[in-house]
Amino acid sequence: MTHHLFNNKKLLILGVIILLLFWIMFVTADHKSNEGSIEYFLHSAVDPLENGLSLMIGFFQKNIKNILEFHHTQGENKKLKKINNYLLTKQLQFDALKSENKRLRKALEFKNTQTHDLIVAEVIAINPTNWSATLTINRGRNLNIKKNMAVIVPEGVIGRINEVRDYSAEVILITDPRQGNIIGGIIARTKALVLISGKGKQNRFCLVQPAGDSHFTDLKKNDLVTTAENSDIFPRGLPIGRVVKLNKRSEKVINQALIKPIANLTKLQHVYIVRMKQDPITRLEEPPKE
Amino acid sequence: MIIVKLSLLVLISIIIQSTILSSLYMPGLLVTPDLVLVIVVCLALLRGSDEGLIIGLCAGLLLDLKDGNIIGIQALSKMLLGFSVGTIQKKFFKDNYLIVIAVVFIATVFFDGFNLFLYSSFGANYNFTQAFLNIIIPTAIFNLLVTPFFYYFLLNSEKKMNLNGEYKN
Incomplete structure (x- = not known):
């Protein structure tokens, strides 16, 4: 049997490739800190194309209503059609500009309210x-x-x-389930430290576990989870999600909970990168002079 | 030439998957069809186990590199997919679309299940039942819907190339 297997070159090559792939998996699972040169090359080639396609999709999504309206007014007389098209185009342009303006204003307001x-x-x-x-x-x-x-x-x-x-x-x-994608946070009501890990983008929830203890002492549905005070990465006090389900180990012991992220992660168009976090400093009162 | 064409096809399908298809969210469903899987199955059915294995390996590696997660999982899964579908290729009549669709559906369920097992083995936080219901089955249905278009295109290209004598099977 073994002799026959090794005589079959194709199966032997397949076996070697499988072993090699498993080796790569183990290496990349443990030491995936920096992007390799092949990945870098692939992304450099693909990202501009994706950028272009993304712009095209955005263009079509914004103008599809315009095109449909244009077809609808084709049956009307020429003069009305011209006026209608002109007004409609203008209206849509105004609407697009208005919504763009609203979005940018919201973005600017958000940016201005942040110290980061x-x-x-x-x-x-x-x-x-x-x-x-x-x-x-x-x-x-x-x-x-x-x-x-x-x-x-x-x-x-x-x-x-x-x-x-x-x-x-x-x-x-935050919903990515890969190993190591864990962030620290606190339950806003009780200030209890928690660890948050992803459950997959289809699941749309994150798993919350107590940071130090084996179970939660006080946790309720709808509790807000925010970033921790001492986070190295995230500005403090930013909402992460709300508790939607409590996983009980026994009648009174809650060891895990599920939170629903506050942000809608399925319809993200613009995001903000915190290049440098500048949390407001909590000043301590000076001791009275003797 | 054929290798360049196939590489371009796989690369384009990955780009389409991450841009156009990702922006076509349907309410309640958050998966995109796995075009690469569909292409690997179609090509393996048309060209056999050797080509299926190579195309699956290369496409999977590209997907792994683009994904930025653990390298090798998609490569192994797509390679085994290409090889196994290519092995049974001679038992089917190539013009029968229903068989191709059935193979794509079964292959998606089986090999996405294999992916789930591998990702979970490397520490990913998946619930098996939910992953099957929320990822694998919807992906299989989406794949099933896009398969006829891809297979029609690939089958016609194959017939044209056979007529022009670009390669011999």
């Missing part, structure tokens, strides 16, 4: 596989973006920078 150094980025691609929750954004090393910088939206935290390239970067969302 924020960079606005556009989402140009979403991870092609269904197994990771990552995004590609159009800001990179050219704007001094670095690995592990926090990525937020006005509603709250969405993730952190995972890989940085010259003109783009990859954001790993």
